Amino acid sequence: MKTPPWPPRSLLGRLRRRDADALLDLGTPVSYPAQQRIIRQGDAARYSLLVLHGAVKVVVDTERGRDVVIAVRGPGDLLGEMATLEHRPRSAHVITCSAVQARIIRSTELADFLARNAETCLAVARMLSERLRSADRRSVDYVVCPAPIRVVRVLLDIVQQHGSTTAAGWEVGVPLSQPEIASMAGTGLSTVEKAFRRLESEGVLGRHYRRVLIIDLPGLRRFGELPGGIPY
Structure with a gap:
């Protein structure tokens, strides 16, 4: 099956074809309708989600009772990997903006894959670094x-x-x-x-x-x- 062109800033878009295909072989396929909460803040992190089609929003419940949208993710993006790799509770909800097709990858499966695949591990690190840089930039925007x-x-x-x-x-x-x-x-x-x-x-x-x-x-x-x- 021909691999679709992934957005260049997504995780799959950063990988060479063989590494992307290897990541796509992990986990099991799943589909969600629009406006469904597919990851819940505070839950134990037992898996990550690799988005193949559609878009989701990342939402945080605050102590003042207000939901805050902090990010949008789409095809080729990996979700929930931080809590999965850190063995910590989910830090945010993930809610579908549209119908979504994805792959559920168990925590142990993802960790074992990254331990064996240095190129993908480096791509994940670069992706997380870019997200952190973006969050820092937005913090500056709030001030200036x-x-x-x-x-x-x-x-x-x-x-x-x-x-x-x-x-x-x-x-x-x-x-x-x-x-x-x-x-x-x-x-x-x-x-x-x-x-x-x-x-x-x-x-x-x-x-x-x-x-x-x-x-x-x-x-x-x-x-x-x-x-x-x-x-x-």
């Missing part, structure tokens, strides 16, 4: 950037990781609601609504229910004050 700019940067992150090109522009690729985007940007829903209205009036994006189309990607970068990439 106005809320509308944070909204735009969240959109840019999502489209760079999960977007696809169409004749009309870039499809964001993940069905996120405006409250979920507000949660990722650390701001209120009204700020997202105002930012979207301005971007629409400037011809930068178009939107439908839970779908966003980036019509002018360079323009979106200018709104996010990132014409030349991340400044730090």
Whole structure:
């Protein structure tokens, strides 16, 4: 069976064909419908999930009773590997944004595979390092950037990781609601609504229910004050 082209920033996208195929041979296939909680915060970590199709959101319950969306993952991404490898409880929920196909990989199976496969182990380390760097950058954004700019940067992150090109522009690729985007940007829903209205009036994006189309990607970068990439 021909292996599909995985997003380059996903774990499978970082691997050579033979290593990706070896990882895909692990575990057992599973399917989930949209809006299903497939990993629960606080549970014991007995397995990891390798996403093959669809998208999920990573959500944390806070002590103030508010759910916070901290990340979106898609095809080629590995989920739950930190708790699995550390033998610690899950640190977040994982909820499907759309129908998802994945492989469940038992903790011992993943650990044994990484011990035998140095290239994949290094790719996992690089993936985790990039996620940490992204979290650090977002922490800086919370301090130095106005809320509308944070909204735009969240959109840019999502489209760079999960977007696809169409004749009309870039499809964001993940069905996120405006409250979920507000949660990722650390701001209120009204700020997202105002930012979207301005971007629409400037011809930068178009939107439908839970779908966003980036019509002018360079323009979106200018709104996010990132014409030349991340400044730090």
